[in-house]
Amino acid sequence: MKKLTLKDIAKALNLSVPTISKALSDSHEINKDTKEKIVAYAQQHNYQHNALARSLKTGKTNIIGVIVSTISNSFFSEILEGIEESSLFQHYNIIIMQSRESPDIEKKCIDILYSKGVDGILISPVSHDANLTYLQQLHNSSCPIVIFDRINYGLDTFKIGIDNKKAAKKATEELISRNYRNILHITGLSNGVTNERLAGFQDALKINKITFQESNLLRCDLSHIQIVEDEILNKLDELKNQHKSPDAIFTATDLLTNRTIGLLAQQKIKIPEEIALIGFSNTNYAFSFNPPLTCISQPAKKIGKLAFEKMIEILEFRLKKREVVYETITLDADIIIRESI
Amino acid sequence: MKKLTLKDIAKALNLSVPTISKALSDSHEINKDTKEKIVAYAQQHNYQHNALARSLKTGKTNIIGVIVSTISNSFFSEILEGIEESSLFQHYNIIIMQSRESPDIEKKCIDILYSKGVDGILISPVSHDANLTYLQQLHNSSCPIVIFDRINYGLDTFKIGIDNKKAAKKATEELISRNYRNILHITGLSNGVTNERLAGFQDALKINKITFQESNLLRCDLSHIQIVEDEILNKLDELKNQHKSPDAIFTATDLLTNRTIGLLAQQKIKIPEEIALIGFSNTNYAFSFNPPLTCISQPAKKIGKLAFEKMIEILEFRLKKREVVYETITLDADIIIRESI
DNA sequence: CTGTTAGCGCTTTCAG
DNA sequence: CTGAAAGCGCTAACAG
Numbered sequence: 001m002k003k004l005t006l007k008d009i010a011k012a013l014n015l016s017v018p019t020i021s022k023a024l025s026d027s028h029e030i031n032k033d034t035k036e037k038i039v040a041y042a043q044q045h046n047y048q049h050n051a052l053a054r055s056l057k058t059g060k061t062n063i064i065g066v067i068v069s070t071i072s073n074s075f076f077s078e079i080l081e082g083i084e085e086s087s088l089f090q091h092y093n094i095i096i097m098q099s100r101e102s103p104d105i106e107k108k109c110i111d112i113l114y115s116k117g118v119d120g121i122l123i124s125p126v127s128h129d130a131n132l133t134y135l136q137q138l139h140n141s142s143c144p145i146v147i148f149d150r151i152n153y154g155l156d157t158f159k160i161g162i163d164n165k166k167a168a169k170k171a172t173e174e175l176i177s178r179n180y181r182n183i184l185h186i187t188g189l190s191n192g193v194t195n196e197r198l199a200g201f202q203d204a205l206k207i208n209k210i211t212f213q214e215s216n217l218l219r220c221d222l223s224h225i226q227i228v229e230d231e232i233l234n235k236l237d238e239l240k241n242q243h244k245s246p247d248a249i250f251t252a253t254d255l256l257t258n259r260t261i262g263l264l265a266q267q268k269i270k271i272p273e274e275i276a277l278i279g280f281s282n283t284n285y286a287f288s289f290n291p292p293l294t295c296i297s298q299p300a301k302k303i304g305k306l307a308f309e310k311m312i313e314i315l316e317f318r319l320k321k322r323e324v325v326y327e328t329i330t331l332d333a334d335i336i337i338r339e340s341i
Numbered sequence: 342m343k344k345l346t347l348k349d350i351a352k353a354l355n356l357s358v359p360t361i362s363k364a365l366s367d368s369h370e371i372n373k374d375t376k377e378k379i380v381a382y383a384q385q386h387n388y389q390h391n392a393l394a395r396s397l398k399t400g401k402t403n404i405i406g407v408i409v410s411t412i413s414n415s416f417f418s419e420i421l422e423g424i425e426e427s428s429l430f431q432h433y434n435i436i437i438m439q440s441r442e443s444p445d446i447e448k449k450c451i452d453i454l455y456s457k458g459v460d461g462i463l464i465s466p467v468s469h470d471a472n473l474t475y476l477q478q479l480h481n482s483s484c485p486i487v488i489f490d491r492i493n494y495g496l497d498t499f500k501i502g503i504d505n506k507k508a509a510k511k512a513t514e515e516l517i518s519r520n521y522r523n524i525l526h527i528t529g530l531s532n533g534v535t536n537e538r539l540a541g542f543q544d545a546l547k548i549n550k551i552t553f554q555e556s557n558l559l560r561c562d563l564s565h566i567q568i569v570e571d572e573i574l575n576k577l578d579e580l581k582n583q584h585k586s587p588d589a590i591f592t593a594t595d596l597l598t599n600r601t602i603g604l605l606a607q608q609k610i611k612i613p614e615e616i617a618l619i620g621f622s623n624t625n626y627a628f629s630f631n632p633p634l635t636c637i638s639q640p641a642k643k644i645g646k647l648a649f650e651k652m653i654e655i656l657e658f659r660l661k662k663r664e665v666v667y668e669t670i671t672l673d674a675d676i677i678i679r680e681s682i
Numbered sequence: 683c684t685g686t687t688a689g690c691g692c693t694t695t696c697a698g
Numbered sequence: 699c700t701g702a703a704a705g706c707g708c709t710a711a712c713a714g
Contacts, residue, residue: 030700034700049692051456052457054692084439093457098426114389115391283624283626288606357684357685358707360684371683394708395707397689397690398690686712687713689709694704697700698699
């Protein structure tokens, strides 16, 4: 079974290549009978067009590149699922690449996607400013970019994510409304997302006239799990020794939340009686933690879906030479109340 | 910034297109000085080759298609991570598609990948026999296939997965060695994987001279979570009423394991004191369940890595017209002992 | 060592 | 309504 080409069909039916091409794209300028004959032959022999040749000619690949830091992170894998679903629906495909939190690898991914001729790139940028001018160049020319997740990235385009400050504020207020006052905030190293969440946390304290204690902030380097665990345990010990043990913990990322609940259980610290816990988390298993975890869950699939749709919007507008008005879409994250607070 | 082509560079440097092409692929037949001049110009202007045109000419895209049922399933997302990592290393890219457990969608995915001209397809087939002849045709001609996960699929090629029977047997024996005798096995509807696992379960019982009770087998339709939960609770009730409550449960899939631990906690059934639990699970959060979950974890990333490497092996052997000897690689799954048994 | 020619499979004018 | 001609950007074979 060699790959069937238009030429093959043309020869078999004694017609010309353009005729076959037009018939298969259901052109009105082809006679109904010939068209039927051609379509029948194509189907019968399972003709699949050569997308490469078509793209080379049309300058369109119907492939969108997607760059995330790690596929297996459940937040991203849900986003990817949303993107894939929408893309199939619109007759697009996606090439997924992992930047692994490295600006250099990210640059490489962009290069590769560009050389593959993708029609656009959806990206959750690794850092606040890396590859910014490069992406801006691409975006200004033939390869539009849409940002998701890290929406404080300084590129002038569509950006889809959640309002991190608002979500963090809401979570903190949830704790305060239940009379937790001494709240430890555990977060990652300083970046756009964690800073926003910290700001939301502090906002909620302020509004409720609770003074923010510097000692109630722990910033962890998330790249080594073992270190993260040690740092959390040390912090808890330290506070305990100073008789300032928190009555609640608010964790700012998936990893921190899921590890913390495990650590507390391991230390036989009762949740929520001794310490309450609320945190950002996108796992499907939060309900199976014990106690079931109260968490802030991002609408990941929807973020993916919207990001893809906005990309299509750009492509269509550019095709029609219409100007696109970019917007940053901040979705609300859901707080799912279970039993850990 | 329009996309730079060889023609542009040729014009700028007053050379011919083939000369540029050869220089950039570091051909020995180009003068060192010219080569340097060309390479310098290309780098300075960030030339990225047009992969489409190259592929059309060479008949090779360096893209591998990957088909899984759901990206966001943690087992698959880990496999995907392994595949992506290996592919980058070998200068390949991957197009990921989701078959969503439907043979029809699977067929569509294959068609699309084929039309995109992928050099090969890695697939975890949805069913035992769907699309078998189609895949066999592709594999026999220009598009090799490698199977992962569902390795009892009847295609003559490389297959990478785990020995499901062995793993299930080991897990059951682990229970028996701890003196659990009345074990409930919860699994999905009959298919290659679940049948193997059931066989392993029964094997272990037999060897230990424990009679298998039909009432100790529950098969759930996994497509609706709510129904799954109801079925599990009903089964537990039923057994309790007959004074045949199990002292241990062995669950055969991720979903079942993670739901079951949640349900038992919700019912205030103490694990492992009242009922012990062991199950297949590939989540990163098993340690955060309470008690930490003892589970059988598949080497997902390694499966992905091997699948990709075997694909490269086929491609290289075919290029050299050497015959490939296919093998089915069954890896061992790890049993991670924590505190639920 | 460099350039000319040809062609991968397709679509898009434009003639007839 | 159908076909002839051109060309997307690249590489491979061959001439000079």
